[in-house]
Amino acid sequence: MNPQRIVVVGAGHVGLYTALRLSRKLNSRRAEVIVIDPQPHMTYQPFLPEAAAGNISPRHSVVPLRRELKRCRIVAGEVTKVEHARKTVTVQPIEGPVTEIEYDHIVVAPGSVSRTLPIPGLREHGIGLKTIGEAIYLRNHILDRLDVAAVTPDPEIRKASLTFLFVGGGFAGAEALGEMEDVVRDSLKYYPELNQDEVRFILVEAANKILPEVGPQMGAYAARQLRKRNIDIRLETIMKSCVDGEVHLSDGEVFRAETIVWTAGVKPSPMLEQTDLPLGPRGHVNCLPTLQVVDEDGKVLDGAWSAGDCAQVPDLTNPGGWCSPSAQHAVRQAAVLADNIRKVVYGGTPKEYKHKYLGSVASLGLHKGVANVYGIKVKGWPAWMMHRLYHVGHIPSFNRKVRVVADWALASVLKRETVSLGQLHQPREEFTDVTPPLTDDKSVVSATR
Template sequence: MTNTVPKILIVGGGYAGFYTAWKLEKHLRKGEADVTIVDPLPYMTYQPFLPEVAAGSIEARHSVVALRRHLKKTNVVAAKVTGINHANKVATITPIAGEPYEFEYDQIVVTAGAVSRTFPIPGIADNAIGLKTIEEAVAIRDKLMSNFDKASTLPAGPERDRLLTVVVVGGGFAGIEVFAELRSLASSLVKSYPQLTFDDTHFHLIEAMGRIMPEVSLKTSEWVLKNLAKRGASVHLDTQVTGAVGGNIELSTGETIPSDLIIWTAGVMANPTVVRGGDLPVEERGRIRTRADLRVGTEDEVVEGAWAAGDVSAVPDLTGGGVGGYCVPNAQHAVRQAKLLAKNLVAVLRGELPREYIHKNLGAVAGLGLWVGVFQSGNIALKGWIAWLAHRGYHGLAMPSWERKWRVLWGWWNNFWLGRDMVNLSTVQNPRYVFEEFAARPRPPQPVEAPADTAAPAAAPAKKAPARKAPAKVAADAEKVAAN
C-alpha cells in the first residue's frame, strides 16, 4: 500500500476487540500504526454482569464501557464489517447511516464475538429472548416487572399463572445465573404485591443434558440444583424444548408449560455475518481457524496480516483443558487472548516473533442471586455467601478501567443499604406513547358540499328568511333598552 503507516482494522468492539485496541494504544509508538475499530454499538458489554442487570442489581449503563471515552488514539467507526477480501486486504464497511464503502488495511484483527445459537423450533424465533446484549438484559428485567403489574390486577387462574412463569432454556453458566438471579428478583417483588404470593411464581429451567454447569464438578452442580429446589425453582434435565407457540412451551417429555417469558441461553455461535462474509479459513464449527500465536491459519500455514481472538476464533488450547482441543468461548480467554494479540501484532510490525497463547483456566465463579454463589477451581469448591463475595470481587476487579469499576462498586454499595433498584422502565421501548396520545393533530379535511339543485328554487328563500329578519329584531331590542 502507498501509505507508509500500517493500517490496523479491528472487526468488533466486544471483549477481544476492545482489549486489543486498548493494549495497542499502550504498546504502539507514536505514528507506528493507524488503528481503526468497527462496531455498530458505541460500547463494549461486560457480559458476566448481564444476569445481575436483568435482576436489577447493577445499573445497565455501568455494565458497558464506552469505546470513544477509553480509546483515545483509535478511530472508532459505528458500522458493521459485512465483507472481508483478505486476498486484496480490503474490507467492506456498512455504516449505521450512509452507503457501504471499502476500507484498505495492512493488518486485520477479527474479534466479532458470538451470537445466540438457536434451532428451528416452532415459536422460539418469535417468542424467546437471548442474553447476549445489555438491551436483552434490560428487556428481561422490565418484562418480568411488567408481568407482576399485570398479574396483580387479575384473579387467580391460567392467565395470571402464565404471566408469573419464567422459562430459561440452557443449563450452562449464563442460563443458571440468570435463572437464579430472576428467582431472587421475583422473591423480592412478591413483598411489594399483597395480591400475590411466593407460590404464585413459577420458574422452570430446561436442560437437554443430564447435568447443569459443566464448568464445575458434578458435586458442585448437584449442590446448585438442591439450592434452586429450596428456592422454589424447577430444573428439567434430559429435556428438550419442542415448541413455543401461543405462549405454551412444549417439552420432549410431553409436558406443556404456559409462560410469557422465555429466555434462550442454549449455546452460542461465531458471528455469521463476519465469518461467512469473508475469505478467511473457517473450521467445521463455523469459527475462524486460528493458530496458537493468534494469527489466522493452521499450525503449518500462516495467513499473513490476519489475526483473530475471542468467541469468533478457534484457538488451540495448549494446556490440554479445552473442549475438542480448543479454548472454550468465555470472557477469561477472550481478554487474555486480546492482550497477547496486541503484543504479538506489535512484535510482528517490528520484525519480531509472536508468542503462543497458553492459559490454564483459573476456575469458574457464578452468582446465584443475592448472597448465594459457587466457585470452582480444580478440586477447590466454595458455596454460599463466601462464593458470592468471590464472584463480585473477581468481576468487580475484572471490569475494564477504574472509571467503570467505581461505578459498579458504588452501585453495589448503594444497593447494600437501599436495596436493589426495582423501577420498571418497560415504556422506554415506546418512549413516545404519552406524547402521541395527547398530541394535537390537524383535523381531517371536511367533505365539500354539492351545489344546490337549480330545479328547486323555492327551497333557497325559506332557508335565508331567518337571516333577513334578524337585523329587525336586534333594532327592536335596542329601542326597548333605550326607552328603559
C-alpha cells in the first residue's frame, strides 16, 4: 500500500507542531509529511518584542525547520494555488519552475498577516511587527533615530526623531511599546546631547482600553503603569493620516513622527483567496470542532483540515463563540489536528477540539508585566517572570529553550547592547558605491592592471 501524502501549508505554530506530531506518530510506510513555507524557519511571535529589544538574539526566537522536522520533507516555496477538488497544491519554489504536488490530506495553516487600513502614508512609513525581519528593523530604526536626533541642528527633525508612535493596544502593541521604551531609556545614558524629557512615546488605540486579553482590571493597571513612564495613551482614537511622517489623529492633534509602528490586529493570510476552499465573511477557513474544513452547508471536505489564525473554529467552552487567534489555541489545536489525521489514516473517527482559555500574560518591559491566569491576577515582577517562564516552556525544541535562557542570563549581568546595525538593511550599498560602472573594454582592462 502506498503511503498517504499529507501536505502542510505554512510552518507557523499550527504547521510546525502538526507536522512534528505527525512525523512522530505516523510510520513512514503509512504517511509522508510535506511542509511548504517560503521561510526556512518558524517564528515564535511572542518573542518578537524581546528580540526587537535585544533581550533575545533574533536567531534564537526562530526555529529552523530542517533541524526540527527531520522526518518531514521541506519545500522552500510559496503556495500559489490550492485546488482541493483535484487535491493538488501549486508551489512556486524560491527558484525554478512552478510545480504541482498531489495530496491525500492538506493542512491549511498559512497563519495571519497584519490587518492594515487604507490610511494615507501608512504604506510608506508604517513598520509592522509580525516577522523577525520587522523586529530587527524596528530596533535598528529606533536606535538610528537617536543618532539622528543627537547630531541634527534642526529642532523639528530632532523632535520628530524622538517621537515614537505605536498604533494598536493589544499584546503586540503594548509589549513592543514597553520593551522599546526601555531600550530608548537605557540608550540615552550614552547620549549626553539628548534628554529623557524630549522623548515622546504615544500609544493610539481605537477601543476604550488596552490589553483586553488580560481583563479590564489588569488592562487598566497596565495603562497606569505605562503612563507613569510618561507614555501618552490615547484611547478611542485612530490615526487618520501619516503622509511624510505628519501624523493626524482623530482627536485633532497633529505632530511629526519618524517612527510609526502598526500593531492593530491581524487578518487571515491572503493566500487563502488562492484556494477553492470555502471562506467565511472575514476570510477565515470554516471548520468544525474536529478541525475539518466544511462548506457553506456544513458538509465536511474530505482530506481538508485547518486551525490557528486563519481558521474559524467553534469554541465549545463558549457556545456561539470562536477560538481566539492566539498561540495558546494554535499549539493545542495542532496536537488535536495531528491526532485526528492519524485516526483517519488508520480508519478511526476524529475527536473535537475543546479547550477553556487559561488566561493571558503580558510583558511591559524589563521586570514589568501583567497576568490573568485562571482568574488569578498578577502584576509587576511576578507577572513578568510568569510571562517568561510560560513562553520559554512553549517555544519548540530544547535547543531553543537553552539559547533563550542563556540570552536572558547574560542580559541580567551585562548592560544592554544599544548599537544600531542599520547596514543590515542595505548591505551592498557601500560596495556598490566604490565599484565603478562598466563603460568600455579599455576601462575594464586598465582597472585590472
